Amino acid sequence: xxxxxxxxGMVGDTIGSRLIELGHLVMMGSRSIxxxxxxxxxxxxxxxxxxxxxxxxxMFGEIIFxxxxxxxxxxxxxxxxxxIDEKIIVDVSNPLDFSKGMPPSxxxxxxxxxxxxxxxxxxxxxxxxxxxxxxxxxxxxVNPNMIGGGDHTNFICGNDAGAKAKVKSxxxxxxxxxxxxxxxxxxxxxxxSEAVLPIWLRVWSATKNGAFNFKLVx
Amino acid sequence: xxxxxxxxGMVGDTIGSRLIELGHLVMMGSRSIxxxxxxxxxxxxxxxxxxxxxxxxxMFGEIIFxxxxxxxxxxxxxxxxxxIDEKIIVDVSNPLDFSKGMPPSxxxxxxxxxxxxxxxxxxxxxxxxxxxxxxxxxxxxVNPNMIGGGDHTNFICGNDAGAKAKVKSxxxxxxxxxxxxxxxxxxxxxxxSEAVLPIWLRVWSATKNGAFNFKLVx
Numbered sequence: 001x002x003x004x005x006x007x008x009g010m011v012g013d014t015i016g017s018r019l020i021e022l023g024h025l026v027m028m029g030s031r032s033i034x035x036x037x038x039x040x041x042x043x044x045x046x047x048x049x050x051x052x053x054x055x056x057x058x059m060f061g062e063i064i065f066x067x068x069x070x071x072x073x074x075x076x077x078x079x080x081x082x083x084i085d086e087k088i089i090v091d092v093s094n095p096l097d098f099s100k101g102m103p104p105s106x107x108x109x110x111x112x113x114x115x116x117x118x119x120x121x122x123x124x125x126x127x128x129x130x131x132x133x134x135x136x137x138x139x140x141x142v143n144p145n146m147i148g149g150g151d152h153t154n155f156i157c158g159n160d161a162g163a164k165a166k167v168k169s170x171x172x173x174x175x176x177x178x179x180x181x182x183x184x185x186x187x188x189x190x191x192x193s194e195a196v197l198p199i200w201l202r203v204w205s206a207t208k209n210g211a212f213n214f215k216l217v218x
Numbered sequence: 219x220x221x222x223x224x225x226x227g228m229v230g231d232t233i234g235s236r237l238i239e240l241g242h243l244v245m246m247g248s249r250s251i252x253x254x255x256x257x258x259x260x261x262x263x264x265x266x267x268x269x270x271x272x273x274x275x276x277m278f279g280e281i282i283f284x285x286x287x288x289x290x291x292x293x294x295x296x297x298x299x300x301x302i303d304e305k306i307i308v309d310v311s312n313p314l315d316f317s318k319g320m321p322p323s324x325x326x327x328x329x330x331x332x333x334x335x336x337x338x339x340x341x342x343x344x345x346x347x348x349x350x351x352x353x354x355x356x357x358x359x360v361n362p363n364m365i366g367g368g369d370h371t372n373f374i375c376g377n378d379a380g381a382k383a384k385v386k387s388x389x390x391x392x393x394x395x396x397x398x399x400x401x402x403x404x405x406x407x408x409x410x411s412e413a414v415l416p417i418w419l420r421v422w423s424a425t426k427n428g429a430f431n432f433k434l435v436x
Contacts, residue, residue, distance in 0.1 A: 155417070
């Protein structure tokens, strides 16, 4: 599958590299086609990797992974223009607010009674936003079997059932078993999964280990 | 041990009853000594249960469980007056805001960059606030072995190490194993554990089953 990865940070690099390993074609999108991190991403993969502007990447990909920082996500996606219409946007970002000290809090306008996932869906009504994977370290996103035999929980939500099914199939490729993917419902449930960050950050601080996730025990 | 339980709802009744079952003496505190739920609580226990005003209960208990609704917690605790000084307050409440529809959100002034746990500690600087158990249904609070062999996570935080140790001992009595109690640090970490509610409420809605908890998988 042709997939766009927006964002050149650790999350974008990790997801893009795993997708290539699985045989997909990945175009990493960024503001400039001379972005050094994007060029380094292309250079380290013998095949399957390319880079381009956000618009070029959006045109290339059937699915777009939003791996940009939450505070910059809307602008990055807007830079893609109409190429983003009708596309599936897998939103793994979080509306973190680093302006009030560490650990970061959530951007007030994008939390509690609203969410970044909803803001993306509202800004791009023709796109199909699927929020998932945002509640863990990127290494686990693409390789859940790294801990606990993969038996821990990944939340997913979004308004379009077909889009969620396609994304779940990609999650299966990453190693996520169906019974560990919990569909919360429509995109308003991003208010829940994005709110995992405040506890995630504090568990990380207490345990000094980011390679953890939460498992739903019933 | 003599223990006060503030609040006559399901949480207070469940915790109070379990404490009595374990051999403790419990006084349920409420606004009025003729509170019907408090009287029913006393009536159903042959021994160990009493009721009184918030002030009477605070005087009685070495430890106070705050099981009042988050929006009413500060007022309830204030009603106890100086009897609350030096006491350990086990705060199991959450700052839920039911004014903006269901599922409830968090009270803006008591979330994200602040928390109800911190507000209680700030309002009663001589008391020792320990936030714990607030991330699950009350049946599990007092009987973690009900699911998953008890192997799921309960967060605890607070500024006073001695108070946390005493509360941990009570948690052990409830059935919590040490390895399932994660100390996040000081009371500011209530910002994390109270932020579990937005995801908790949505998992509950998606699964139609409140008898669940999250387990930290590393």
